[in-house]
Amino acid sequence: MRYVSSRNTYRSFRFYAASALVLGTAFAVPAIFAGAASPGPTLSINIEKFAYTPKDITIAPGTKIVWTNHDETPHTVTSGDKSFASKGMDTDDRFEHTFASEGDFGYICTLHPFMTGVVHVRKQ
Amino acid sequence: MSVYDPPDSGHDPARRRALRCLAAWTGAAIVWTVAGGVPRALGATRTGIPPSVPKNALSFVQISDTHIGFRKEANPDVVGSLRHAIADTNALPQMPAFVVHTGDVSHLSKPEEFGKARELLQEFRVDRVHTIPGEHDTIDEGVSGYLKFFDHDGNGKAWYSFEQGGVHFIALNNVLNFKAGTMASLGDEQIGWMKNDLASVTDSTPIVVLAHIPLWTIWEPWGWGTADSAEALALLRRFGSVTVLNGHIHQVLQKVEGDIALHTAMSLAYPLPTPGQPGIGEPGPVTVPAADLGKLLGTRQVRVVRGKQELALIDTPLEG
Numbered sequence: 001m002r003y004v005s006s007r008n009t010y011r012s013f014r015f016y017a018a019s020a021l022v023l024g025t026a027f028a029v030p031a032i033f034a035g036a037a038s039p040g041p042t043l044s045i046n047i048e049k050f051a052y053t054p055k056d057i058t059i060a061p062g063t064k065i066v067w068t069n070h071d072e073t074p075h076t077v078t079s080g081d082k083s084f085a086s087k088g089m090d091t092d093d094r095f096e097h098t099f100a101s102e103g104d105f106g107y108i109c110t111l112h113p114f115m116t117g118v119v120h121v122r123k124q
Numbered sequence: 125m126s127v128y129d130p131p132d133s134g135h136d137p138a139r140r141r142a143l144r145c146l147a148a149w150t151g152a153a154i155v156w157t158v159a160g161g162v163p164r165a166l167g168a169t170r171t172g173i174p175p176s177v178p179k180n181a182l183s184f185v186q187i188s189d190t191h192i193g194f195r196k197e198a199n200p201d202v203v204g205s206l207r208h209a210i211a212d213t214n215a216l217p218q219m220p221a222f223v224v225h226t227g228d229v230s231h232l233s234k235p236e237e238f239g240k241a242r243e244l245l246q247e248f249r250v251d252r253v254h255t256i257p258g259e260h261d262t263i264d265e266g267v268s269g270y271l272k273f274f275d276h277d278g279n280g281k282a283w284y285s286f287e288q289g290g291v292h293f294i295a296l297n298n299v300l301n302f303k304a305g306t307m308a309s310l311g312d313e314q315i316g317w318m319k320n321d322l323a324s325v326t327d328s329t330p331i332v333v334l335a336h337i338p339l340w341t342i343w344e345p346w347g348w349g350t351a352d353s354a355e356a357l358a359l360l361r362r363f364g365s366v367t368v369l370n371g372h373i374h375q376v377l378q379k380v381e382g383d384i385a386l387h388t389a390m391s392l393a394y395p396l397p398t399p400g401q402p403g404i405g406e407p408g409p410v411t412v413p414a415a416d417l418g419k420l421l422g423t424r425q426v427r428v429v430r431g432k433q434e435l436a437l438i439d440t441p442l443e444g
Binding site (some may be wrong): 049050051071072073074076080087088090091106108110111112114116121 | 232233263303344404
């Protein structure tokens with residue numbers, strides 16, 4: 001499997017700056033590093049085989065996450081608290097959301113609600 | 125309704141010829157009867173002409189999961205597949221009273237997909253085509269986008285009922301109440317409506333229920349079931365003849381619970397894996413050799429004979 005498990009993902013984010021660099025490289029999404037007024041880093045989550053990978057991720061406030069659907073079947077990224085929601089994502093469609101504040105943000109695919117993921121936003 | 129229109133325009137002629145060959149009618153059909161709630165296979169016919177329909181029988185056709193807008197490898201021409209089914213239906217020796225479409229009319233809930241689907245469905249030479257939404261029809265705007273094209277009773281709901289040929293039909297929407305990690309559900313409002321709707325229907329009236337996702341749990345890890353189906357089925361137990369017609373899983377499966385017979389139907393778009401199929405961990409489109417696709421897509425003819433509890437179901441692939 002290409003990505004680390006959720007437990008390992010959580011551990012890796014305990015050292016946020018280093019992790020962002022590592023993951024930004026591993027996921028081939030350019031990461032922009034912080035000055036105070038600069039945008040936060042960007043991380044990616046793949047949607048493949050009816051699953052979000054990584055399914056469980058911990059990030060710092062200001063981080064942007066980009067989801068990309070690699071399935072032939074459409075999916076959505078829809079948060080439980082309605083704070084973010086994609087439209088139906090066809091193959092190779094992307095959806096991004098920047099997490100400004102701390103919290104735990106669970107989300108599902110509304111077409112396939114057995115697909116679940118969660119983003120933990122924590123100050124480091 | 126309008127006459128069948130050969131679908132050559134706007135398509136690649138070579139591919140059209142190949143698909144026409146692929147989808148050639150061979151008339152393979154398995155004839156089922158449901159007597160006392162127990163389905164029984166009567167046999168198969170390859171004549172292309174289904175058995176004759178008694179004069180007092182109500183006959184209708186079920187299609188499902190057309191996924192208009194889907195263009196990927198598993199079926200690059202879903203419009204052609206639907207048109208093939210329309211041509212087969214229009215060629216039946218005795219025209220059905222109507223057609224029911226058990227959901228996933230569109231693939232991505234886009235207005236142009238709904239519009240194209242509605243235009244295509246008008247090619248059935250029947251008085252009416254009933255539809256219910258699938259989860260692919262409610263992606264961005266809930267059910268409102270679908271209802272702009274398919275609001276059958278004008279009440280702004282995707283559930284409704286109607287009587288025809290002495291049968292009470294209930295069309296349900298079980299693709300909205302999604303919650304994390306659970307299967308879809310009908311919801312309290314709809315079950316309450318169903319209870320009121322059935323209150324004036326006599327026990328001896330045959331009931332046919334239409335719902336996209338199966339009303340029994342086929343495979344929970346893939347969401348192939350309805351979380352509160354037991355509440356709906358409980359409302360149906362007093363009736364002597366209940367037939368539930370579902371789509372969603374793109375294959376024919378059936379189950380009997382007392383006097384309630386539940387049937388899923390083939391798709392007109394692409395096959396899906398069998399529930400829990402080893403080596404396939406998700407319910408995505410299955411690409412098969414082009415020559416085999418027509419064997420895995422198809423339609424269903426349903427007949428209800430007045431005075432009998434039997435419903436005859438004939439599942440017919442596009443290619444036998």
